[in-house]
Amino acid sequence: MSISLLLKYFPDLTENQAEQFTKLEKLYEEWNEKINVISRKDMESLYEKHILHSLGIAKVMEFTPGTKVLDIGTGGGFPGIPLAILFPESEFTLIDSIGKKISVVNAVAEGIGLKNVTAIHGRAEKLKEKFHFVVSRAVTQMPEFLRWLKGKFEKEQFNLKHNGVLYLKGGDLAEELAGLKCEIYALKNYFDEEFFETKKVVYLSKGNFNS
Numbered sequence: 001m002s003i004s005l006l007l008k009y010f011p012d013l014t015e016n017q018a019e020q021f022t023k024l025e026k027l028y029e030e031w032n033e034k035i036n037v038i039s040r041k042d043m044e045s046l047y048e049k050h051i052l053h054s055l056g057i058a059k060v061m062e063f064t065p066g067t068k069v070l071d072i073g074t075g076g077g078f079p080g081i082p083l084a085i086l087f088p089e090s091e092f093t094l095i096d097s098i099g100k101k102i103s104v105v106n107a108v109a110e111g112i113g114l115k116n117v118t119a120i121h122g123r124a125e126k127l128k129e130k131f132h133f134v135v136s137r138a139v140t141q142m143p144e145f146l147r148w149l150k151g152k153f154e155k156e157q158f159n160l161k162h163n164g165v166l167y168l169k170g171g172d173l174a175e176e177l178a179g180l181k182c183e184i185y186a187l188k189n190y191f192d193e194e195f196f197e198t199k200k201v202v203y204l205s206k207g208n209f210n211s
């Protein structure tokens with residue numbers, strides 16, 4: 001599976017975006033040899049399990065030009081890099097506490113000419129900047145994650161929907177999200193692929209945390 005899979009669900013990609021997505025495979029392959037950021041098994045389904053999965057957020061939220069988005073615990077750049085390609089006029093900050101992973105993010109962003117990505121080596125809870133949205137995938141349990149968000153949101157609204165968090169999750173969410181005000185979007189409704197059966201985007205509005 002490759003770029004044709006993305007074009008099936010995002011037919012309006014520009015030539016430049018399609019080229020950027022196409023280049024990702026080779027770049028991640030090269031970097032994975034040096035620094036393991038994606039498991040060997042997952043590399044075989046990079047477009048499905050990492051890139052298209054990350055773009056599930058784009059089916060729920062369209063980031064308008066100038067929107068500032070933080071990706072917490074980005075690892076090798078997911079969901080931040082695919083979203084930055086799709087929304088070239090929004091600004092993406094990708095943070096991870098492991099420096100080697102941030103080196104990969106920087107190399108990949110440079111390799112495909114992404115101008116809207118800043119990669120930071122550090123702990124999310126220590127970051128002092130403010131954003132309109134936070135995105136994330138597979139980083140920590142929700143109660144801890146919500147504590148990290150303190151002080152991270154701009155006061156102004158910047159989208160049709162309220163600013164907030166878009167979190168990619170698989171499996172059972174009931175216990176983790178108990179008591180939180182959130183909307184859950186099943187990715188199966190957007191992507192007709194078996195892999196997305198249990199995958200969801202959890203959208204938490206700012207009311208859930210002290211911003």
Ligand SMILES: C[S@@+](CC[C@H](N)C(=O)[O-])C[C@H]1O[C@@H](n2cnc3c(N)ncnc32)[C@H](O)[C@@H]1O
Nearest residue numbers: 073074075078096097098122123124137138139
């Ligand atoms: C399971 S990986 C997920 C990586 C990526 N989001 C993905 O889905 O491929 C979790 C990542 O969160 C990072 N992480 C954990 N705690 C963090 C913190 N407090 N601040 C920043 N990054 C953190 C780890 O270094 C790791 O790269």
